[in-house]
Amino acid sequence: xxxxRTLGAGAWRVVELITTPVVPADxxxxxxxxxxxxxxxxxxxxxxxxxxxxxxxxxxxxRGWVRHEPGQYVRVGVDVDGVRLWRSxxxxxxxxxxxxxxxxxxxxxxxxxxxxxxxxxVKRGMxxxxxxxxxxxxxxxxxxxxxxxVTAGSGITPVMGMLRSALxxxxxxxxxxxxxxxxxxxxxxxxxxxAAEGRIRLIERHTRASDSGRxxxxxxxxLVPDLFERQTWACxxxxxxxxxxxxWADGGVAERLRTERFRPTLLxxxxxxxxxxxxxxxxxxxDGTEPILDSGETAGVLMKSGCRMGICFSCVLPLREGAxxxxxxxxxxxAEPGDNIPIQPCVTAAAGPCTIEG
Amino acid sequence: xxTIQRKKTSPIAHLTPEDIEQIGIELDAIxxxxxxxxxxxxxxxxxxxxxxxxxxxxxxxxxxxxxxFPPAWLVGTAGLSIAKILENMEIGHNIMHGQWDFLRDxxxxxxxxxxxxxxxxxxWKHSHNELHxxxxxxxxxxxxxxxxxxxxDEDQKWIxxxxxxxxxxxxxxxxxxxxxAAYDLELGKNLATKKRRQDPGFKARLKQTRRKIGKQVLKDxxxxxxxxxxxxxxxxxxxxxxxxxxxxxxxxxIMCGHFPNGxxxxxxxxxxxxxxxxxxxxxxxxxANISGSKAMHLMTGNLSHQIEHHLFPDMPSNRYxxxxxxxxxxxxxxxxxxxxxxxxxxxxxxxxxxxxxxxxNRGEAAIRRPIEKKAPATATRWRRAEAPATETVAP
Ligand SMILES: Cc1cc2nc3c(=O)[nH]c(=O)nc-3n(C[C@H](O)[C@H](O)[C@H](O)COP(=O)(O)OP(=O)(O)OC[C@H]3O[C@@H](n4cnc5c(N)ncnc54)[C@H](O)[C@@H]3O)c2cc1C
Numbered sequence: 001x002x003x004x005r006t007l008g009a010g011a012w013r014v015v016e017l018i019t020t021p022v023v024p025a026d027x028x029x030x031x032x033x034x035x036x037x038x039x040x041x042x043x044x045x046x047x048x049x050x051x052x053x054x055x056x057x058x059x060x061x062x063r064g065w066v067r068h069e070p071g072q073y074v075r076v077g078v079d080v081d082g083v084r085l086w087r088s089x090x091x092x093x094x095x096x097x098x099x100x101x102x103x104x105x106x107x108x109x110x111x112x113x114x115x116x117x118x119x120x121x122v123k124r125g126m127x128x129x130x131x132x133x134x135x136x137x138x139x140x141x142x143x144x145x146x147x148x149x150v151t152a153g154s155g156i157t158p159v160m161g162m163l164r165s166a167l168x169x170x171x172x173x174x175x176x177x178x179x180x181x182x183x184x185x186x187x188x189x190x191x192x193x194x195a196a197e198g199r200i201r202l203i204e205r206h207t208r209a210s211d212s213g214r215x216x217x218x219x220x221x222x223l224v225p226d227l228f229e230r231q232t233w234a235c236x237x238x239x240x241x242x243x244x245x246x247x248w249a250d251g252g253v254a255e256r257l258r259t260e261r262f263r264p265t266l267l268x269x270x271x272x273x274x275x276x277x278x279x280x281x282x283x284x285x286x287d288g289t290e291p292i293l294d295s296g297e298t299a300g301v302l303m304k305s306g307c308r309m310g311i312c313f314s315c316v317l318p319l320r321e322g323a324x325x326x327x328x329x330x331x332x333x334x335a336e337p338g339d340n341i342p343i344q345p346c347v348t349a350a351a352g353p354c355t356i357e358g
Numbered sequence: 359x360x361t362i363q364r365k366k367t368s369p370i371a372h373l374t375p376e377d378i379e380q381i382g383i384e385l386d387a388i389x390x391x392x393x394x395x396x397x398x399x400x401x402x403x404x405x406x407x408x409x410x411x412x413x414x415x416x417x418x419x420x421x422x423x424x425x426x427f428p429p430a431w432l433v434g435t436a437g438l439s440i441a442k443i444l445e446n447m448e449i450g451h452n453i454m455h456g457q458w459d460f461l462r463d464x465x466x467x468x469x470x471x472x473x474x475x476x477x478x479x480x481x482w483k484h485s486h487n488e489l490h491x492x493x494x495x496x497x498x499x500x501x502x503x504x505x506x507x508x509x510x511d512e513d514q515k516w517i518x519x520x521x522x523x524x525x526x527x528x529x530x531x532x533x534x535x536x537x538x539a540a541y542d543l544e545l546g547k548n549l550a551t552k553k554r555r556q557d558p559g560f561k562a563r564l565k566q567t568r569r570k571i572g573k574q575v576l577k578d579x580x581x582x583x584x585x586x587x588x589x590x591x592x593x594x595x596x597x598x599x600x601x602x603x604x605x606x607x608x609x610x611x612i613m614c615g616h617f618p619n620g621x622x623x624x625x626x627x628x629x630x631x632x633x634x635x636x637x638x639x640x641x642x643x644x645x646a647n648i649s650g651s652k653a654m655h656l657m658t659g660n661l662s663h664q665i666e667h668h669l670f671p672d673m674p675s676n677r678y679x680x681x682x683x684x685x686x687x688x689x690x691x692x693x694x695x696x697x698x699x700x701x702x703x704x705x706x707x708x709x710x711x712x713x714x715x716x717x718x719n720r721g722e723a724a725i726r727r728p729i730e731k732k733a734p735a736t737a738t739r740w741r742r743a744e745a746p747a748t749e750t751v752a753p
Contacts, residue, residue: 014581017573017576017577017581018577018581018582018585020573020574020577021472021473021474021570021573021574022412022472026412026465027412027416030409030412039465079398079401079461079463081397081398082396082397082398082399082400082401082402082460082461083397083401083460083461083462084461084462084463085462306484306487306488306492309492309634309637310672311487311491311492311671311672312483312487312488312491312492313455313456313459313468313469313483313487313672314483314484314487314488316456316459316468316469328386328390329390329393329394341462342459342462342467342469
């Protein structure tokens, strides 16, 4: 065995020499993009419309995929007008699918770069980029006796993943879901079938149809009197989640509520912001006019620098989170947690709080 | 050639400081327009070139497995030469400039790309992007001018050793990739003293280069020949020729960029406190284009648009032809010379200069014009050579 492995490794090193300076995978990628364990990709096996504005993508992840936990999400990378953009999407399929496929369900946000691309332009057979699943919005190992899910809009997705994975292990499940209209409810018919079969209690709220407006904690308390006794998972717009968190905290049961947010806290408008250099741990307040390179250096961060005018790319560092603005043309670059977007600190200033790996 | 500061009639004497800043503003606008319109088409372009290059390289190497047969040798060697040129020029050089960083594809990114060349990309990026593109044609700062080993300017003092420089230049052309590796390592400077030789940074870079060269040599002269069995020696020859062709070609293209007649050089002191407009102007005057077909542009990695490249080094190379007419128009409106010509003419012009400067200065150039050390605004500084003495403020 060891001999074969040694021979194998030796043969591989020869193959690497054949293709140096690129790696053999760069050639193999052309014919078998899913075989590359170093670069995780997924093939779109099917595109299924859910509502007028949302689709479910059935994905076949390539080598390197790790089985997910219900409730987790995956970062998906797609080239939008040539530029690779990454966004997170909750996995809506159970982890045990025998064909190894996963599904995500995307709702097109008006003006949204990635969601629009995924909903309108992605076709069967296309290759997307993928990251391994992650996320802390999970069910407990011992399933709750009484569960409550509060969701709004596309916030149903991680909960759908949980229901499809573990509903058969739960006896008392209430789902309060808010959507604009009856038709806009993602997974509407599946949820209604579950309700009809008596497997969940489904409370739908249609904000457009009725005059009741957005879902408030008080409304839920009215509909679900024993809500504080329930383990609760909530996902939806930040305002709703903020309300819920306050309500549960006021009720003294904050630990019973778990929330999943789809959007980062809003950026401060205009330029400037706190720049955090993650490696050195330095934090600098900037006014948005000075390049990050200067701010960092002034604060004593050891930074690579070159031409200091944006042409030599010696100072490039990854933006891990937050927003920066290109001082030359005003281009805004925004990174979500987990992103790794190279920026040029010498011609870039903070446009809100941001974290730079440097 | 003489630095612009020492010239009797300066090509920019007619420009006011306001003109120069206006040039900067116009160029920024041209840049912004193109940069804002980069998209899927550009992405498809570079991916297509890479796919073609890899296909060509793979099939050429495949054909060379049978290089014992002369037709296979010829076709394979020609294909591999072209593949290597494409890899270095249109692909490697431009990716390492960050032209494709906007794609945010780690496979086509300046910080990740490694090229088929003796010099490791890290080191090349430093000496090329940082030094050459920042200090373009500044005597004493820009290593690309080869002042380290050659006399590239009348103002450089002549010594008899320079008589041999046409020969050095030819040898350098043949082994150009190693020449590049050597000056990326700044071998001349770093081998000079014991202290520099022992410097851990230098030693690390030396090791990195040795490893890179090792792999490159192993690939071209051991592994691929061995794979071709009975064609072993023929494949060695084929790969050596492909490397030679690539070296001669890239050397010629690069000479055409900054050496031909009409290209200006600059004094070290003239770039202190340079404004953006002045920087642009230096790039405009310090570069020369090569005219020709689409195939010529592709094979030169669009360095045939050297002027456009020096103005906008991080603009995707497939866009240079689009901005070229605007740049040309700008040159015309501001009364500047847009230096360009077909490859043979530019190569001849560059070689003529190398040969001419291998001899001592003759005639007017033999008399060195004095220049002051410091001066006020750059625009004035650049025109100092013809300004009356009373106008120069420098003590
Ligand atoms: C952990 C996690 C899981 C997620 N799971 C899903 C999922 O399963 N399904 C899904 O559709 N989305 C999900 N999202 C949201 C998704 O990642 C994107 O944020 C969303 O698709 C918008 O991206 P975009 O590129 O289209 O919009 P962008 O181009 O980034 O934004 C365009 C505009 O829309 C606004 N905007 C962004 N997001 C929203 C939103 N959700 N609602 C309203 N306006 C918005 C922005 O502020 C901006 O003004 C999840 C997000 C996170 C963090």
